Amino acid sequence: MAWNKYVTVEVPLLLCMFCLMLQLNVSTNMLIYRTCYALLDYDESECALLGKVENETTASLERKVQPTFNYINMVSTVMNSLVPLVFCMYVGTWSDKFGRKPFMLLSLIGLTLTNMTTTIIVLFENASPWLFLISFIPSLLTGGFVTLMIVISAYLADVSTSQTRVVRMAVYEIVMGLGTFLGNIVSSYLLYGTDYKTVYIIITGLHGVATIYTFFFIPESIKGEKQVPKLKHLLKYINLTDIAKNTFKKRPNNARGYLLAVLGIIFFQTFSMGEMSVQTLFLRAKLNWTLTKITITSSVTSVGNIIGTIGGTYFLYKLLKIGELKLALFSILSFSAASILRGLSTMDKDYFIYIASFIGIFNGIQGIMIRTIISYIVSPEEIGKIFALQSIIMNVNMMLSNLLFQAIYNATLETDSGIFYFVSATINGLAGVGILLLLNVKVPVHPEAAKEAEKPENEFRKISMNINNFEVLSIDEKRSSNTISLGFSTIPG
Structure with missing residues (x-):
């Protein structure tokens, strides 16, 4: 297919960028909501108004709930920074040796499993917000979104020439910006038009689509015979x-x-x-x-x-x-x-x-x-x-x-x-x-x-x-x- 030569990683890039912004906005709202009633035992009907209604009650409740939420967020920050840092530093070298596509698929599968786990936890309405930290494990062990972006950029360098790279990187920029814009603008309307469970099902589904598209429609950009990466091979390049x-x-x-x-x-x-x-x-x-x-x-x-x-x-x-x-x-x-x-x-x-x-x-x-x-x-x-x-x-x-x-x-x-x-x-x-x-x-x-x-x-x-x-x-x-x-x-x- 001719289009496959010009439209490759841009598709999963757009889907994942959209999902990232959708997830960031909705997750903050959901965790504050869960912290409010499941952890701090405030009235659930009042907690449901947080982020949705502007009045004195919500303003007061925000100040009471946010400190506890922030502690959860601090633990999340450490978890989501340390392990992916290793991937961030070396995935370029690893993908030079073993190919770009395996690491793209690995990151996408991790993101899909993370959101699938989040969806399951959301189904339990009284689940503590601390439980949502468990859902990060699959993406942590596979590099997550940052690793995906590095490999995508390296892929674009592989498949473009000095004459076409300007256009490909410009398209990269447009896709990133479009995904950010759409994810931000849609998130609140989608949440209030449906519910948290539906939003996470959509996010999981879109990551799944990105994974399937990458597997079937994106060819490997590193030519030649490549061995299946093993842990000892990966450590060799650190x-x-x-x-x-x-x-x-x-x-x-x-x-x-x-x-x-x-x-x-x-x-x-x-x-x-x-x-x-x-x-x-x-x-x-x-x-x-x-x-x-x-x-x-x-x-x-x-x-x-x-x-x-x-x-x-x-x-x-x-x-x-x-x-x-x-x-x-x-x-x-x-x-x-x-x-x-x-x-x-x-x-x-x-x-x-x-x-x-x-x-x-x-x-x-x-x-x-x-x-x-x-x-x-x-x-x-x-x-x-x-x-x-x-x-x-x-x-x-x-x-x-x-x-x-x-x-x-x-x-x-x-x-x-x-x-x-x-x-x-x-x-x-x-x-x-x-x-x-x-x-x-x-x-x-x-x-x-x-x-x-x-x-x-x-x-x-x-x-x-x-x-x-x-x-x-x-x-x-x-x-x-x-x-x-x-x-x-x-x-x-």
Whole structure:
């Protein structure tokens, strides 16, 4: 079938992205609801109004229920971060050796089983919300959504050429954005039009469709005979020492110090992203927003982020030729300003949330610019290892920052639940200070990178994009042997 050459991983990508956003939004609502009546013994009829009705009763109940829910969420954060981190670091190397398709199928089967287990637990109306942590086990042991995205991106690099990669990655971006938008906009209406059981049956079914489609219609992109991966084979390709040595080795022109400073900026910037783990709780408790209002705002914000990232990168970077560090600083300042505005918002001033969403549309630019700078400093052969370390930093950071911000939110819920936004702005500001210092230092460009920069544009293409905090950097074979490196930070519903 001719269409099978051009429409491959985009189908499971769209289905899974839609399911992810649907699941994040609905799961938060369901776990708060279950915590309210099954764990804390509040009246079930009143608990059912949470996230659905705006009144004094629900506003008061949110503040009583959220601290307990947040403890459950903190345990969930640790569970969903540690095990997938191993897959995130090494699945690219593993799939190079054993093929992309087995790891895609493994992740999809895990996601299907996880949602199937959740559906079964939902059937027991008085089941404790702690029981839902059991449902995560299948996806934890198979890498989950993050692993799936890494393998899909690597697959696209395999099946595209330097001439077609721009289009394929653009389609990737559109599909991610479309899935995010649809999942956000549909979630509340689907939930209130049906029930939790029906929503999870739909999510499980769509993951099942994605698995079947991948098995029958997506061909393997790694050619040649491949052995069935065994645990001892997988462990053979884990080498953290090599990654560390490559990062900290001496480099000419103070390049090592510059590279470590850039990684430090990444550390502070990603640590500030922990605010997203409690953003929905803040909107529900302090502003008394309903799930519908939250998801519609999230949908519009997602579209704004895509426009801001693409437009900012094209017009400010490509046309106006503004430097990478200056654009990264501009992006960080816009994120900090947006955080401060959100922290100042109240029920009477909830329009601050909309203003903040507009101001923060350029947030995605900083990730692109920082990754571009790294590609200047190191040789093409080293990029993969440096990005592997960056992936480690980002994923460990997101786990720790989520825990920190959830603890801050719990501690300040009854006083000023928006304080975590000011903490985020401060941490992000430290990243901005780091960039200001680097602006006074010349970028130590690696000789091989300098040679590549002199090539005509049609011989060297670089595509960078950020969709709803799922960052992707693609460097074509002219530069780095079809390397794809990703950093993910999922936004809790």
